Amino acid sequence: MPSGKQQGFILLGMLCLLVIAGYVLTQASARWSDVVQRQREQELLKVGDTIRKAIGRYYNATPGVVKQYPPNLEALLYDDRFPTPQRYLRKLYIDPMTQREGWGIVVAPSGGVMGINSLSGDKPFKQKNFRPIYQEFEDKEYYAEWFFVYVEDYRS
16 A cells, blocks of 8 residues: 555656646647648638639620629529520539538629638738749638639639
8 A cells, every 4th residue: 555655646646647648649739720721721712713613604604605604603503594594513512611501702803703812810821832823822811812714814
């Protein structure tokens, strides 16, 4: 049977072990959170580009000389301007950063949706080395400042 002094040291050792384990778990949790955010950031770039391209396909498929942007994002799912309806997206994606439905909408000067942006106020990890079409994303403070806009002159 350990003496009172030995029990005190054992208790103190166990307490130190718990503090160290708590610190290690906290650090691991923070790193895991960063990994998840980076994955969501990559998903935002992919989804945003997919929606931007779908808007471009809708715009370029407009019959006649005067091109039109889709009136809303739902029009990308089912474009009934033709005898055989067209589909430019299979589904409406959620915002990877907020994990919710809904996007910020960039309205074209002539009306319609010419682009989207995330509604997240989080600071991006990625600050440099964007594709040329997304150079304006560099050094932005928030994901909400990343605008995925279809402009006729740009090429995918």
